[in-house]
Amino acid sequence: MERVFTDHLGDWKRSCYCGEPRVDGVGRELILGGWVQRRRDHGGLIFVDLRDRSGVIQVVFNPEIDPASHEKAKQIRSEDVLAVRGSLTKRPPETVNRELSTGEVELSVRELRLLNASQVPPFLIEDETDANENTRLKYRYLDLRRPQSLGHLLLRYRMTKKIRDYLDSKGFIEVETPVLTKSTPEGARDYLVPSRIYPGKFYALPQSPQLFKQILMVGGLDRYFQIVRCFRDEDLRADRQPEFTQLDMEMSFVQPEDVIDMVEGMMTALFKELKGIELKRPFPRLSWEEAMSRYGTDKPDLRFSLELIDFSSAFKGSQVKVFSGAIEKGGLVKGVKVAGGANLSRKELDDLTAFVSQYGAKGLAWIKFTEGDWQSPIAKFLSEKERGEILGLTGAKSGDILFFVADEPKVVYEALANLRLHLGEKLGLISEKDYSLLWVVDFPLLEYDPEEKRHVSVHHPFTAPLEEDLPLLEKEPLKVRSKAYDLVLNGVEIGGGSVRIHQVELQKQLLGLLGIGAEEAKEKFGFFLEALGFGAPPHGGIAFGIDRMAMILSGARSLRDVIAFPKSQRAVCLLTDAPSSVDARQLKELGIKIALGD
RNA sequence: GGGGUCGUAGUUCAGCUGGAUAGAACGCCGGCCUGUCACGCCGGAGGUCGCGAGUUCGAGUCUCGUCGGCCCCGCCA
Numbered sequence: 215m216e217r218v219f220t221d222h223l224g225d226w227k228r229s230c231y232c233g234e235p236r237v238d239g240v241g242r243e244l245i246l247g248g249w250v251q252r253r254r255d256h257g258g259l260i261f262v263d264l265r266d267r268s269g270v271i272q273v274v275f276n277p278e279i280d281p282a283s284h285e286k287a288k289q290i291r292s293e294d295v296l297a298v299r300g301s302l303t304k305r306p307p308e309t310v311n312r313e314l315s316t317g318e319v320e321l322s323v324r325e326l327r328l329l330n331a332s333q334v335p336p337f338l339i340e341d342e343t344d345a346n347e348n349t350r351l352k353y354r355y356l357d358l359r360r361p362q363s364l365g366h367l368l369l370r371y372r373m374t375k376k377i378r379d380y381l382d383s384k385g386f387i388e389v390e391t392p393v394l395t396k397s398t399p400e401g402a403r404d405y406l407v408p409s410r411i412y413p414g415k416f417y418a419l420p421q422s423p424q425l426f427k428q429i430l431m432v433g434g435l436d437r438y439f440q441i442v443r444c445f446r447d448e449d450l451r452a453d454r455q456p457e458f459t460q461l462d463m464e465m466s467f468v469q470p471e472d473v474i475d476m477v478e479g480m481m482t483a484l485f486k487e488l489k490g491i492e493l494k495r496p497f498p499r500l501s502w503e504e505a506m507s508r509y510g511t512d513k514p515d516l517r518f519s520l521e522l523i524d525f526s527s528a529f530k531g532s533q534v535k536v537f538s539g540a541i542e543k544g545g546l547v548k549g550v551k552v553a554g555g556a557n558l559s560r561k562e563l564d565d566l567t568a569f570v571s572q573y574g575a576k577g578l579a580w581i582k583f584t585e586g587d588w589q590s591p592i593a594k595f596l597s598e599k600e601r602g603e604i605l606g607l608t609g610a611k612s613g614d615i616l617f618f619v620a621d622e623p624k625v626v627y628e629a630l631a632n633l634r635l636h637l638g639e640k641l642g643l644i645s646e647k648d649y650s651l652l653w654v655v656d657f658p659l660l661e662y663d664p665e666e667k668r669h670v671s672v673h674h675p676f677t678a679p680l681e682e683d684l685p686l687l688e689k690e691p692l693k694v695r696s697k698a699y700d701l702v703l704n705g706v707e708i709g710g711g712s713v714r715i716h717q718v719e720l721q722k723q724l725l726g727l728l729g730i731g732a733e734e735a736k737e738k739f740g741f742f743l744e745a746l747g748f749g750a751p752p753h754g755g756i757a758f759g760i761d762r763m764a765m766i767l768s769g770a771r772s773l774r775d776v777i778a779f780p781k782s783q784r785a786v787c788l789l790t791d792a793p794s795s796v797d798a799r800q801l802k803e804l805g806i807k808i809a810l811g812d
Numbered sequence: 813g814g815g816g817u818c819g820u821a822g823u824u825c826a827g828c829u830g831g832a833u834a835g836a837a838c839g840c841c842g843g844c845c846u847g848u849c850a851c852g853c854c855g856g857a858g859g860u861c862g863c864g865a866g867u868u869c870g871a872g873u874c875u876c877g878u879c880g881g882c883c884c885c886g887c888c889a
Contacts, residue, residue: 258846
């Protein structure tokens with residue numbers, strides 16, 4: 215039987231939100247509106263928990279107060295929308311509900327208006343919902359009614375609001391840049407938008423407004439920011455969505471220190487506002503090289519130690535062939551010591567081995583230090599000298615365990631960085647309440663891409679080299695460091711930026727190093743190079759992942775929790791079913807034929 | 813593109829080495845109930861076991877394929 219409600223709001227004006235009434239309002243007549251969290255029908259009395267974004271209040275339908283509304287209330291079901299008029303009353307002391315902000319009061323209803331009936335919801339609207347994400351995303355509007363969902367969006371809003379206020383106070387101007395723009399080489403795959411007016415040509419959705427913000431500096435804006443949607447057509451992860459939001463900023467006449475200083479001020483204000491935390495300034499800083507050697511990653515989580523230890527020199531020429539072999543081939547032997555980790559079971563060690571194999575490690579060697587003994591598959595191959603060096607490097611004591619990975623540097627770093635994180639979580643070394651902010655600086659400007667057989671930018675092609683390294687650019691480009699900086703929060707890169715190249719000749723030289731010839735440069739970035747030639751000031755900036763920041767600051771597990779309408783891992787919007795087919799007519803207008811291979 | 817994992821009632825799950833009528837909880841429907849707030853009590857409905865092949869006397873269970881959710885690798889300057 216379909217329930218249909220036909221009441222209208224009429225001249226009723228809502229008095230306040232459901233979560234607001236308190237004892238001091240007792241006796242007042244209130245009009246409230248909201249959704250039915252729950253109905254408890256006692257035959258004689260009917261209780262309804264009425265919910266809106268502010269919270270829940272109990273409303274009571276008592277036939278002795280108003281028989282008509284009590285009769286009407288019998289039809290009420292979960293998630294119906296209703297408005298009630300009645301008097302706020304104090305609850306009898308024994309019926310006070312301490313769980314509710316409004317638990318000392320309730321509304322005695324004199325009139326009920328049934329505004330809209332709800333279908334039976336597919337899952338209960340509660341914070342501890344166990345509905346799977348599939349269902350929650352399909353019925354996102356129901357999921358959003360959960361206080362936790364609202365909390366995430368609210369925190370995100372307060373964050374962007376504070377950012378805007380802060381940057382405004384520092385003289386930044388928010389400027390919008392195009393969403394329909396030009397596809398550029400380098401970087402991620404572009405989302406393309408076909409042009410109807412120029413069949414066969416395409417706009418691209420921006421991966422970031424990089425060139426536009428630099429051109430705004432050429433335009434004399436001096437301080438720009440934008441909270442802006444960006445698009446990258448790559449595969450998704452828990453921390454990666456195809457469309458995401460950046461705080462993009464840029465400043466003129468600056469060096470890295472100036473940008474870093476501005477950002478520290480902003481982050482400090484943000485943490486104070488959102489978490490009530492006073493951050494200490496300056497934030498800690500690591501060079502890229504130090505971050506890699508101590509943590510194996512350019513975004514270390516400093517909330518716990520477990521630093522990497524280098525055994526490469528200790529194992530040169532070792533009887534342990536996997537170690538000495540790796541070193542001979544130009545690789546490394548590195549490891550981590552877990553104090554008190556000797557009680558890890560064989561199964562756990564096997565799991566850890568499987569874990570590092572994901573990152574290309576061929577094995578995970580270990581030594582358990584027990585009372586007067588070294589338990590290890592490699593123990594019998596270790597010389598006295600090596601044993602001495604291991605003890606010297608690690609200070610290992612009885613009860614500890616040591617892990618080793620020997621391979622080419624990239625594999626060693628990736629495997630151990632991830633192992634370190636994995637162990638940190640598994641062993642409970644990370645306090646959820648801690649926040650660790652860290653700058654990583656002095657990145658290399660370029661790295662060599664063996665697949666493309668050319669140099670590629672570590673940051674992006676517009677990043678300026680460190681002035682002191684400029685002489686190396688011609689002969690040893692891989693040794694050149696850049697004026698780039700990343701801000702890392704709890705092991706997540708939340709922001710990255712650089713001071714840019716503002717001189718056209720240097721920019722051309724750099725594009726050349728990347729294998730982008732004059733011809734291609736002109737076609738792809740001609741407008742930009744031309745702009746640099748008209749008096750581009752020195753400038754630099756940074757961009758932050760707003761979604762990631764919101765995720766971390768709200769303690770969410772996934773980016774999807776802090777995005778109102780996120781995509782599934784296969785890049786589908788489960789609510790709208792996008793992407794979808796389009797009319798043949800639309801395709802024809804665009805001059806597009808679908809040519810799907812078999 | 814690859815690996816892992818999950819898919820059984822509206823929801824979350826159980827379902828053993830393949831065996832007869834596929835269960836539970838919550839939700840839903842009906843009845844009773846004036847102080848509940850995860851109300852309670854009584855009764856009831858609800859299933860193409862994601863989909864398609866195959867093996868078998870017999871498949872929710874085994875095999876292959878396929879679709880979808882999630883996690884990861886590759887990818888993401």
